[in-house]
Amino acid sequence: MQKKTFNPLDWMENPTQQQQLTEQNLPPVTDNNSDVEKIIKNIEANQIDIAPNYNDWINIGFAFADEFGETGRNLFHRVSQYYSGYNSKECDKQFDNCLRSKGQGVSLKSFFFLAKQAGVSIATQSHNPRPFSLANRKQKNGVEQESSHPEEQPREVMPTFPKSIYPELPEFLQQVVAIATSDEEKDILLLGSLVAISACLPKVYGIYDGKKVFSNLFLFVTAQASAGKGRMVHCRQLVNPIHKELREEAKLHKQHYELDLAEYNAKKGKEEGVEKPARPPEKMLFIPANNSSTGAYQLLGDSDGKGLIFETEGDTLAHAFKSDYGNYSDGFRKAFHHETISYYRRTDREFVDIESPCLSTVLSGTPKQVSALIPNAENGLFSRFIFYYMNVNPVWKNVFASTTDNGLDDYFEDLGNQFYELYKLLKNNGEFQFHLTIDQQDQFNKFFEEIQSKYINLQGLDYMATIRRLGLIAYRFCMLFSALRILETGDMTNKLVCEERDFQATLKIIKVLVVHSGKVFSELPAEEQKPSRKNRKEKFLQALPKNFNRQKYLEVAKTLKIPSKTAEGYITSFIKSNLIHREQQDNYINLSIEETEEVKEVKEE
Template sequence: MTTNNSNTQVEENSDYIPDSVYKNLPEILKESSNIFTDRYEKDVFLLGALGVLSGCFHNLYATNAVDKKNVAVNLLIFIIAPPASGKGVLKYSKKLVDEIKNTFAVSSKVLGSKNTGKLLIPANSSASGLIQLLRQNNGVGIMIESEIDTLVNANKQDWGNYSDILRNSFENERVSLYRKTEKEYIELDNLKLALAISGTPGQFKTLMSSVENGLFSRGCYYLFDNTGSSLTCFGRMNSTKNIDVHFADFAKIANDYYNLHLSHDKIEVSFNQQQLTEIQTRLNSEFQRIVIFPELKANIKRSFTIALKIASLLTFLKECESGKITDKIDCSDIALKTAISLMLTNLIHSYKAYELLPSRNKPSLKVNEQRLYSVLSDDFTRSQAVLIGETISIKERTVDSCLKTFREKDMVDVSGKGEYKKKQ
């Protein structure tokens, strides 16, 4: 079996974003992602890029054609991994907006005012400072940070308000704040803050504190441990020229797309009933498997909105390749398929994030143990369990760990031939 490094083919791993996703990406994302040969770094870059770009195209909306509902495409991305494991590639995701941030500053400046909009918002802003910046930007902003502690340490005394702003951003709700020192009441409609942030498991636990935090179910997650047993300090990029030159080129393309988008007050990517049903059908299977984890039901329900946001962004980026766009676009089937794959990958990682956090009513089984047990027949063998595990993105070694738990908890009988039987 091959190992995960920059010079060899990676093993099939349910943790990774599927290869099919990369094959079907719009060119700007496909070409920029292909620079990274380490699989985890490639995935982190892509998710960071989606997060950053989702905050750039603030006139872009996903439209549920059945319920006649719109939602902006801004995403909340959380990357969780040990130190020195590859999270730092988020800085390249940030480079995609190097030109857009300047265009935004000019386009958002109010005539006669010295103030210009700041698309990139520092993570160490206070809650009141964040609201002030968002108000100047008409609710738009991007926060990208490689250390969660920067966000947490700046808001230890005011985390409730800060978390409320992030939660309300997800579906563009209204947020309000009273500033005691200035005796000022601030209210902001149609919030569109995007977030791409990384940190260690310990930092994440400090940030989120509990699965009961409503922010938890609104996030897109990616957890990994790329520390490994071997050292690979170079050769992890597939670049024919200076990496900064590459990303300067991508930033120019992104800025061209941004200017196209500015020519429309509102761009709607529409989803028909068949497409909406396809997303719901894929989510329903997961919903049934996590029945004993009530807190995770919110993650699955909000994954529907996440899929709409991602599919809309991918559809829009693909449309921009032609050099012209309209204000009404039908979601492409390829973009929908790609978004569903990303949505399901996010769910698998959200289960890992869930295991990191405390809960008052957490079941004795882990999430993957329950997911596997719920789909196994009453009688099964190990090999059958492994095959079934593959269909729900559970790796072979995790299946073995689950089977061990089932035996220890006296949930199954095992014959001498290695045949398992569920106990009623």
């Protein structure tokens, strides 16, 4: 079958164990079984492909595997056979994957919906009537009647982090999420605060895959408009005191520079050896995303290669990347791995290297804004981001409920001042090296080995970069948790060892994030493969049979609207290039066909 995009619903906590079925313990025929059989007969009668998209097809496989076990295999084949690229072996292989993946909780409702959406009658579901709803009723001649429009597709509910992790988090993070009014809000506050803080631990590092890495992370929280992702803006306040300190430092440098410049101008031409003072760096933590490439790099370099891009509208960065002067996507990707960024400063006519850049990024926006920033799944940006896809809750929120006395701004400002004290402690001491214990290292490797194996099996190699970079993201989470523990313990020893509760919380978070990444991955537009245009000469050669004479090649040329004289010239050039062999007068052999057949034989062997 042709490749389709897959939205993995995998790695949830405590997956249900799938019973192995034999002829002796096959499930009895149930209402669901009977209904599915009737619907499939309708599909077969009309020869309808109800799942042209991979995501829909795979969900049918999950539903049948979960509901019927091995007996669902034949049903899966019967539904799949009307897809234009149907292949029996590949269909079997996919159902094996679905059985191994324990169904992932996809129910038969997905199958019923897809069948109905494709125009297949599902009226056989008499035992499961549609519940009454104002949404599916309409007015006709003043009388309210039930609508005949098909039901809307049930929303896919994305998992949230396990509640069990929150009491185990560092106390500072528990305070951050304490004001949340929903599970999603709690999750995005946790992620937003971790990523904002990741830009402010310049002396905390670890060794990962033999390389020195810091805590910096990239995050994109995505949801439809008004889903509540705006709450994450308060995470900016946690590190705002650091930005203010850097701006005050830059202000003082500028004042000194202006005094020195005035003195230089007064002495210029009057005294020998007077040097013009160098312009001071523009130090800051928050780097504007709406920037030219040179401007972004210069601000990052002025701040010793450290910075945080924090934008509540993800398309701000996307627009910068799409402009000719603002495309710093390459440096942005390099910064994730602390690779050197080089750029040219026109004003000073010099090349500048930013060695070991430490950039963190917090973005939020709609799914379309994700696509604007990351145009396709092959783009290296995708695998560098943590993605969190928020559920939309269609319930009015009590806008007057608050657990704080003076509002959230004051609450987060106080938390920002707490973190600022830790920042100063870390800044004024030496480097802090982070470590996982030997047992944690073993668990870490086994955990990600299993995830990688699952997703290569289910998704293929396209998703491997995401899994591998999630390993580095997990390591950085552990590093951040360990640094925040200093606020509780006061332990300023230069060796940070990850606590087991922080390590286990990280693995539970990653299990959820891999699902969210899969959801975003599945909604990225596939990169269109443009068909290669064959020129007239190529078409002519491929249209020639294996053995032919002049009359035959002129007939072929006529069908392709190639003049006779041109065709004769083509034949002459083909003979010179050993693409055609003239065996004797007016008898030719098309050697390109022989080469094609040889290649095919090698592939088959």
